[in-house]
Amino acid sequence: xxxxxxxxxIFMLAGFTGYEVIxxxxxxxxxPLMSGSNFVHxxxxxxxxxxxxxxxxxxxxxxxxxxxxLAAGNAVGGYVVTERMLEMFKSSKEAK
Amino acid sequence: xGFLIDVSxxxxxxxxxxxxxxxxSPATAxxxxxxxxxxxxxxxxxxxxxxxMHNYGWMTLAILIGGGLAWxxxxxxxMTDMPQMIAIYNGMGGGAAATIAAVELLRGDxxxxxxxxxxxxxxxxxxxxxxxxxIAFAKLQGLIKRSLVFPSxxxxxxxxxxAMLIMGFTLISATHPDTDSIxxxxxxxxxxxxxxxxxxGGADMPVVxxxxxxxxxxxxxxxxxxxxxxxxxxxxTVVGSAGTLLTQLMAKAMNRPISxxxxxxxxxxGGSTAAVEGDQGTMKEIDAADAAVMMAYANKVIIVPGxxxxxxxxxxxxxxxxxxxxxxDVTVKFAIHPVAGRMPGHxxxxxxxxxxxxxxxxxxxxxxxEFAQADVALVIGANDVVNPVARTNPDSPIYGxxxxxxxxxxxxxxxxxxxxxxxxxxxxxxxxxxxxxxLYGDGQEVAGKLIAEVKQL
Numbered sequence: 213x214x215x216x217x218x219x220x221x222i223f224m225l226a227g228f229t230g231y232e233v234i235x236x237x238x239x240x241x242x243x244p245l246m247s248g249s250n251f252v253h254x255x256x257x258x259x260x261x262x263x264x265x266x267x268x269x270x271x272x273x274x275x276x277x278x279x280x281x282l283a284a285g286n287a288v289g290g291y292v293v294t295e296r297m298l299e300m301f302k303s304s305k306e307a308k
Numbered sequence: 309x310g311f312l313i314d315v316s317x318x319x320x321x322x323x324x325x326x327x328x329x330x331x332x333s334p335a336t337a338x339x340x341x342x343x344x345x346x347x348x349x350x351x352x353x354x355x356x357x358x359x360x361m362h363n364y365g366w367m368t369l370a371i372l373i374g375g376g377l378a379w380x381x382x383x384x385x386x387m388t389d390m391p392q393m394i395a396i397y398n399g400m401g402g403g404a405a406a407t408i409a410a411v412e413l414l415r416g417d418x419x420x421x422x423x424x425x426x427x428x429x430x431x432x433x434x435x436x437x438x439x440x441x442x443i444a445f446a447k448l449q450g451l452i453k454r455s456l457v458f459p460s461x462x463x464x465x466x467x468x469x470x471a472m473l474i475m476g477f478t479l480i481s482a483t484h485p486d487t488d489s490i491x492x493x494x495x496x497x498x499x500x501x502x503x504x505x506x507x508x509g510g511a512d513m514p515v516v517x518x519x520x521x522x523x524x525x526x527x528x529x530x531x532x533x534x535x536x537x538x539x540x541x542x543x544x545t546v547v548g549s550a551g552t553l554l555t556q557l558m559a560k561a562m563n564r565p566i567s568x569x570x571x572x573x574x575x576x577x578g579g580s581t582a583a584v585e586g587d588q589g590t591m592k593e594i595d596a597a598d599a600a601v602m603m604a605y606a607n608k609v610i611i612v613p614g615x616x617x618x619x620x621x622x623x624x625x626x627x628x629x630x631x632x633x634x635x636x637d638v639t640v641k642f643a644i645h646p647v648a649g650r651m652p653g654h655x656x657x658x659x660x661x662x663x664x665x666x667x668x669x670x671x672x673x674x675x676x677x678e679f680a681q682a683d684v685a686l687v688i689g690a691n692d693v694v695n696p697v698a699r700t701n702p703d704s705p706i707y708g709x710x711x712x713x714x715x716x717x718x719x720x721x722x723x724x725x726x727x728x729x730x731x732x733x734x735x736x737x738x739x740x741x742x743x744x745x746x747l748y749g750d751g752q753e754v755a756g757k758l759i760a761e762v763k764q765l
Contacts, residue, residue: 213695214600214637215371216663219338219533220343221473221688222508222538222541222542223529223541223545224545225543226529226542226545226546226628227546227548227549228549228705229325229546229549230328230508230546230547230548230549230550230551231549231550231552231553233325233329233332233546233550233551234553234554235553236332236523236528237332237333237554237557237574238333238334239561239644239646239654239671240332240334240653240657241331241332241337241392241657242335242465242554242557243390243391243651243652243653243654243657244331244337244653244657245328245331245332245550245554246394246517246518246551246554246601246651247390247394247533248327248328248331248340248341248344248553249328249521249525249546249547249550249551250394250397250398250521250524251341251344251345251346251348251397252327252328252344252525252543252546252547253401253521253524253525253528253543253544253547254348254397254401254594255320255324255328255348255351255402255406255528255539255540255544256408256524256528256531256540256544257348257351257352257355257371257404257406257545258351258352258355258537258539259405259408259502259528259532259535259537259540259542260404260407260408261352261355261356261361261367261371261410262355262358262535263366263407263411263535264363264366264370264411265360265361265362265363265364265367266338266357266360266361266622267360267363267411267415268415268561269414271356271414271749272411272414272415273363273366273405275410275411276363276367276407277366277367277369278370278403278407279403279404279406279407279408279410279411280367280370280371280374280404281370281371281373281402282374282400282401282403282404282407283375283400283404284370284371284372284373284375284378285374285375285377285378285397285400286398286400286401286404287348287352287375287378287395288374288375288376288379288382289378289380289382289396289397289400290394290397290401291341291344291345291348291382292378292379292382292383293382293385293390293393294331294341295338295341295342295345296382296383296387296390296420296721297387297390297657297670297745298331298337298338298340298341299338300387300657300660300661304523305354305394305735307542
């Protein structure tokens with residue numbers, strides 16, 4: 213378990229990291245980057261899997277099932293869409 | 309096994325951060341998503357090995373259904389519809405975070421009060437991001453056409469928000485939260501997401517989607533704390549802060565504070581703009597042949613594309629037209645407003661798809677001075693981003709937004725489907741100027757005619 217101040221430190225450092233990592237992003241990458249960060253929070257899938265895997269009652273299982281389904285949609289959809297968008301940047305550069 | 313899982317999550321978190329870093333520069337962007345993708349795959353596969361888990365069959369089925377549908381829709385969707393797809397996938401992530409909280413709350417055995425508080429906050433944020441994103445999707449997809457504004461809306465929103473908070477406190481203070489309270493709590497949070505998003509106009513949706521993206525990140529981080537999952541905490545927090553910054557950058561590009569976007573009911577009231585419509589003169593038409601001559605014998609043409617170009621799928625024809633004009637020794641530049649289309653960078657992606665090289669495409673700051681020297685500004689499917697009202701009329705809802713000064717060009721040709729107003733519902737002063745000519749028709753069709761006419765010259 214990650215508790216107390218350790219959790220706070222992780223939260224703070226990760227927060228600064230997120231800010232710094234995209235601080236100098238050019239406007240043309242705003243949409244792909246939003247899509248890319250949308251993909252990254254698809255990591256919720258692992259949480260949904262754990263929640264479903266440890267559920268006992270039928271209600272919990274049903275909610276867990278919905279959660280895993282939604283999370284998988286977030287991860288897979290986010291990846292496909294981001295990749296398609298970034299693909300375009302390649303073709304234009306090679307044309308140049 | 310536990311050690312291997314920890315190592316994999318550590319690796320995944322690192323790959324996410326490096327991936328995002330690479331995605332923030334055009335040269336490395338394509339590799340960035342692959343890095344993050346590898347991280348996701350590693351984390352997902354190793355999660356199957358988490359001790360004490362069951363329901364594997366159903367779990368795999370859920371992944372296949374959710375992932376399969378998303379794969380199919382993501383591959384199939386047209387480039388123009390990307391923004392609403394981001395909205396819907398983002399909403400799914402928020403919903404997933406909320407379901408984790410729901411399972412944990414139903415089980416009710418939290419190690420300490422802190423975990424319960426975090427679970428409840430995560431549930432709140434996740435639910436709002438879920439229902440809000442779905443409304444954003446419906447609006448961009450055209451399923452909801454108008455912004456819904458009703459009397460004392462903000463008061464009702466505030467009441468729903470307050471009720472949600474009270475239910476949240478009830479859940480936190482109860483030793484074992486009962487199912488009814490949990491249900492009411494989620495219903496209120498979902499309702500608030502809907503109510504909050506309904507009055508926001510379509511033109512502001514990019515900012516709202518970005519905000520919900522950041523919120524989902526936070527919800528994931530909070531549920532990560534509850535589950536003791538470091539990968540979720542780090543990835544969620546990074547997205548939360550990166551998304552917040554991105555939201556600010558977008559709002560800044562529109563010169564509107566985020567609070568204004570969220571609470572002003574933009575593009576739906578319009579009472580003050582309606583009043584100034586009358587005395588603006590008339591729109592003057594031009595046909596394709598005249599427009600072609602005007603451009604072919606110009607020294608400099610600046611093309612201002614907007615969402616209308618994307619809808620008409622005219623970008624390929626426009627690029628063909630550009631090359632023809634270049635053969636006539638015309639200097640052609642593309643001017644992209646930061647919020648042209650439905651999202652920042654949307655137009656760049658579409659033009660890149662059509663094969664327009666980077667060095668012809670300019671940002672607002674780079675190109676705005678040049679309109680005064682341009683012989684023709686060709687506005688195709690853009691509206692609000694070239695509306696001079698933003699400079700002149702303090703009563704207008706878009707007053708103060710930086711615009712492309714297309715009206716300063718010697719001639720302005722506007723390709724437009726009909727006489728209607730733009731996405732925001734604001735009348736455009738540019739269309740009534742003396743140096744403006746309207747060229748009505750479907751963007752692709754008109755561009756085709758222009759190509760034919762230029763070829764004959």
